[in-house]
Amino acid sequence: MLLPLVALLLQFPAQRTIAIDERLADDAKIAIGDKLVVSAKPGIAGDTVVVSAILKRGADPSEIARSEYQVRMHLGQLQKIAGYSDRVDRFAVATRGEGATEDAMRAINSAAFGFEAHRSTDIAVETSRTYQVVSRFHKAIGVITIVASAIFLLCIMLLKVEERRRDVAALRLMGISRSTVVKAIVSEAALLALVGCALGVLVGFLSSRFINWHYQNVYRTPLTFSLVTPQIVTLAVSLSLVLGICAGLLASLRLVRTPPLSLFGR
C-alpha cells in the first residue's frame, strides 16, 4: 500500500522553494506561495519555483548604491540553472576561536589546491573602502563646519559682550573689580554656550532621526546613516563650551581694559 505512494512522490518531486528580497516582493507584487519561473537568461526555459520566504535586507553598506534584487536558492538548483555543475564561488567556514582561525587558514592555504582563505574582517575592510572614503570626506566637512561655527560663536559672543558696554562701565564706576566683571561675563558666556549646546544636541538628535528615516526609505535598507553617540555629544558640547568661554573671556578682557568713561562714550 505504502510503496506505490513513495514511488509516486519520487516520480513527482516537490517543487523547489526560493526566498526573495523584500524589495523584489514589493516591486513585483510577489507574495509567499506564488510560483515563479527562474532561468539564467531572459527568454529561455527555466525551473518553476515556489516563493517560501521574503527576506529582510541586511545592513550592508556595500549594497546601498546597488539597486539589484536578491534571491536565495538551493545550491544545487542554482548550480544547475547557472551551468555551474558542482562549483561554488566561496565557502564560509566557522572556526572555534582566533587560534583555530589561524590554523585553518594556514592549513587551507598550504594544502588545498585552488583555494585561498581570507579572514572575514579582511574581506569586510576591502569591501568597505567606499565607506572609508565617505567617512574621510565627512570628517573634512566636519572640520570646516567646526571652523565656521567657531568664528560664528566668537563673533556672536563679541557682539553680546559689546552690547553690555554701558553696564560694564557702570559696574566699574561703582567700584566692582575688573576680575569680578570678567568672571561675571565669562559665566554668562558659559551659561549661554551651555543652553545653546542643549538646544544643539536636541536639534542634532532630531536631525539624525530624520536623516535615518529619509535615507532608509530612499535606499530601502535598515542601515543606520547617522548615529549620535555619547562621544560625539561630549565632543560637540566640550568644543562649544571651550569656544564660548574663550570668546567671552577675550571680549570681556577687551572691555575691562577700556576706561569706564570711554565705554560711556565720553
Next chain:
Amino acid sequence: MILRLAWSSLRRHSTRTLLAILGVAVATAMLLDMVMMSSGLRESFREVLLSRGFQLRLAPKGTLPFDTDATIENVSAIVARLRTNPDVSIISPVLGASIHVSAKGGIVTSAALGVNPKVQGDYELLSGSDPLAADAIVANEDFLRAIDAGIGDTIEVSTGYNPQLRTYSGTRKLVITGRARFIYGAANQLATAMQLATLQQMSGPARHDDASLFMIKVRDDSRVEQVRKWAEREIPDVSALSIATALAQVDQRLSYFRQLALILGTVSLFVGFLLVSTLVTVSVNERVGEITVMRALGVSRAHVVQQIVLEGVAITLAGAIAGLGLGLITARYLNGILADFPGLPVAIDFFLFQPRAAWTALGLLTLSGIAAGIYPSFRAASLPIATTLREEAIA
C-alpha cells in the same frame, strides 16, 4: 556720501567687522563647494561619457556598463542588426577581462579591453600605434611600469584563470605597440587593450562571440532617443543607455552627495545671513542716537536704509570674495579625498569649477547680504525722531 558713511561705520569696530568677514568667507567657501559638488559630478561624468562622441551604450540587460561580469552573446549578429539602422554611424563592441603577465618574479594582473582599434572610444593613444595586428597590445603607463616593459617588447599574456585547476583559458604572446591613457580607468589601475577577436579567443569557447558593452555613435543627436528605444526593442538581451539615462542612473546612485550639497549649502547661506544680520542689527542699535540725529538734520529715510543695507552688502561681498579663493582650495582638498573612491575614473571630478557655480554662490550671498540689512535698516529709518533723541539725551 553713503559709501563713506558705511565705510566709517564698519571701520569703527574693525575687529568685529573682520570677524564677520571671516565668518562670511568660511560660509562662502562652503557654499561654493556645495554648489560645485551639486552639479560638478554630473557635468564631469557627462563630459567623460561624451569625450569620444558615443551617445549610446548597450550593456547586458538590467546592468550598467562593466557593473557585473555579465556579457552579451552573438556580437556579430547584434552588430549586423544595428547596422540596419541608418541612424547608427559607428558601432564599437568592447569585451572586458582580466589578464595576467609574469613579471618581476610574480604575476601582474591587469584589466584588459578587447576593442576594434579603428573605432574604439576607450583610450587615447599617447605614443606608438594602435593594436591593429592580432598579436598587438597597448597599455597604460601603470601597466608598463608594473611589468617593466616598453613599446616593442613581447610579453606572454594569459586570461581566464581557473583558481581550482590553476590554469588559464588562453595564453598568447603579444607585442606592445603603444602607450595609452584609458578614459574610464581608475587611478593607479593597470589597463591594456587588444583586438576584440584576440581577447575573445583567449577567453575560451564560452566567450568566442561575446562583448561586455557596445558603444554607438548616432549620426544626428536629435535621433538618439529613437535609436535607444529601437535598440532595446530589437535586441532584448540588452539595456540601451543614452547619456541622459546614464546620468539619471548616476544621479540615483549618488543622490546622497547632491542632497548633502543642498543641505550644507543651505546651512552655509543661512549662517552667513544670520551673521551679517546680527552684526548689522547690533551696529544699528549702537548708533540709534547717531541715526536719529541724521534724520533730524534732514537725511531721508531712504538714505538711512541705503547706508545700512550697504554695510551688510559690503561685509557679505568682502567675505564672499575671500571665500571664493578659500572655496577653491577646500574643493581641491575634498576632491582629493573623494578621488580615492574605488573604481572611480580619474577623469571624474566631484568638485568641478564652472564660472556659473561661482556666480551662483556670489549671487546668493549678495541677496542674503541685502536681506540681512533690510530689517535693521527699516527699523532704524522708522525711529520716532523726537522720542529717540530725548531717550538718548537722558541715557
